[in-house]
Structure formats: structure tokens, C-alpha cells
Amino acid sequence: MSRRRPTITGQFHARSIELLESPAYRVLSVSGHRILDRVSIELAHHGGKDNGKLPVTYTQFEEYGIHDKGIAPALRECCALGLLVMTEQGRASAGEFRRPSLFRIPWLHSHKGEKPTNEWMRIETMAHAEFIARAARKAGEKPKKRQPVVGAYAPTWRANGTAHVMAGATAKNKKPGVVFSQFEGWKPPLENKKPRVETTRTAQGVESTRTSISRGGDSTALTAVSS
Known part of the structure; x- marks a missing residue:
């Protein structure tokens, strides 16, 4: 008696194990996963075709369970991680001038027969x-107003919005799209090593030893003795 293979009835969307284990897929937020799921559903509604010109509106994303203020950050996140490609930017307008954004799933063939690009693998x-x-996710946020920090003599100012500048400052043109190429030159941040100061007390005075670390690993010791 032959064993029957498990089958799925109805339409389904397959994702490879390599994709599910990738860092890009693992760090994706809940809203980002819902973005991918809704675009995958739209592909199924098109009979598995039209990958690259899949229209999904903000209303459809909201009806699928994404908060209206979380749609744009989730879209930027998916596109920046290489899990989704926005082929055409939509327009919010009235009447006939309104049009939705068009999307392409990068691990599938496009509607033109092009091979998968798989930007997420980088x-x-x-x-x-x-x-x-x-x-x-922070690229579209408006920089917060500077708040005064009162010091001992005069107030100083603390600047916010570091992530906004680092991600390309797309808040000026109000475009939700973030392309993967903006982050290809990323390098891990270097750890700032501060010199360690050791202080010992003696009968004659205070002896302080400061050790500074250079790139080559050499250290220089400075000793000051006060009587």
C-alpha cells in the first residue's frame, strides 16, 4: 500500500526554507509580515501572474489588519530588507487621478519572465x-523639536533625528519607498574604547596611572605623583 503525500487544497503561496531562515525575514516586524502576506494574496487573486504590477491600496492593507499609521513604515522596512520591490509609486488623490502602488515579490519570476532577484540574500x-x-522604519519620521537640557551654567541643546538622516531623509519628499541600495554600503559600528584610569592612594600622596589604547595595540602609561 503506497503512502499518500500530503496535499494542500486550494491556492497557496510557497516560501523556501532559505528565505524563512534568512536574517532579513527573521527581523521583519509583524506589520511587515502582513504586508508580504497581503501582496501574496493579491498575486493569488491574479492567478499567480502579474508579479511586478500587483496593485494593493492603503485601504486594502488597513482592512487586512495593519494600522493606518503603520503601513508606510512597514512598506519601507520590507523594501529596505529586499523582501518586496515597489515597481511604481502610487498617488493619493481624488477621482480618476488616484492610483495604487504596484509591487513585485523578489523570490518569484516577474510578469515579464525575468528571474527572481532575491535582494534579501545580500x-x-x-x-x-x-x-x-x-x-x-524611522526614515519617514519628522525630526522632533529640540528640547533644552539645563546645565550648571547655561542650557545646551540635544539634537534628535539621527536615524532619519542616516536612512536617507525621505521625510522631505514624503515618499514611503525605501530601496535596498541605500543600505548596501553598511558597515558594523566600531566599538569606542576609552582609556581606563586607575587611582591608588599612598602615604605621600595620590598616584594616578592612565593607560591609553592605540590602533596598534601599544599602550602608554603616565604616572603623576603629588606629595
């Missing part, structure tokens, strides 16, 4: 993926 580490996802 991200090799979790640190790189987390940096991209965090910067992409």
Missing part, C-alpha cells in the same frame, strides 16, 4: 538586518 548577518529595519 543581508548576511542579524546585526545588518536589524540596522536596516530600524533605520527604514
Whole structure:
């Protein structure tokens, strides 16, 4: 008696294990996963065709369970991580001038017969993926107003919006799209090593030893003795 293979009745969307184990897919937020799922559903509604010109409106994303203020950050996150490609920017307008954005799923063939591009495979580490996802979600945020920090003599100012500048400052043109190429030159941040200061007390005075670390690993010790 031959064993029957498990089958799925109805339409389905397959994703490879390599994709599911990739850093880009693992760091994706819940809203980002819903973005991918809704675009995959739209592909099924088109009979598995038209990958590259799949129209999904903001209303359809909202009806699928994404908060209206979380749609744009989730779209930027998916595009920056290489899990989704926005082939055409939509326009919010009235009447006949309104049009939705068009999308392409990068791990599938396009409607023109082009091979999958798989931009998500370029991200090799979790640190790189987390940096991209965090910067992409904050790219459209408006910089906060500077708040005074009162010091001992005069107030100083603290500047905000570092992630906004680092991600390309797309808040000026108000475009939700973030392309993967903005983050291809990413490098892991270097750790800032501060010199360690050791202080010992003696009968004659205070002896302080400061050690500074250079690039080559050499150290220089400075000793000051006060009587």
C-alpha cells in the first residue's frame, strides 16, 4: 500500500526554507509580515501572474489588519530588507487621478519572465538586518523639536533625528519607498574604547596611572605623583 503525500487544497503561496531562515525575514516586524502576506494574496487573486504590477491600496492593507499609521513604515522596512520591490509609486488623490502602488515579490519570476532577484540574500548577518529595519522604519519620521537640557551654567541643546538622516531623509519628499541600495554600503559600528584610569592612594600622596589604547595595540602609561 503506497503512502499518500500530503496535499494542500486550494491556492497557496510557497516560501523556501532559505528565505524563512534568512536574517532579513527573521527581523521583519509583524506589520511587515502582513504586508508580504497581503501582496501574496493579491498575486493569488491574479492567478499567480502579474508579479511586478500587483496593485494593493492603503485601504486594502488597513482592512487586512495593519494600522493606518503603520503601513508606510512597514512598506519601507520590507523594501529596505529586499523582501518586496515597489515597481511604481502610487498617488493619493481624488477621482480618476488616484492610483495604487504596484509591487513585485523578489523570490518569484516577474510578469515579464525575468528571474527572481532575491535582494534579501545580500543581508548576511542579524546585526545588518536589524540596522536596516530600524533605520527604514524611522526614515519617514519628522525630526522632533529640540528640547533644552539645563546645565550648571547655561542650557545646551540635544539634537534628535539621527536615524532619519542616516536612512536617507525621505521625510522631505514624503515618499514611503525605501530601496535596498541605500543600505548596501553598511558597515558594523566600531566599538569606542576609552582609556581606563586607575587611582591608588599612598602615604605621600595620590598616584594616578592612565593607560591609553592605540590602533596598534601599544599602550602608554603616565604616572603623576603629588606629595
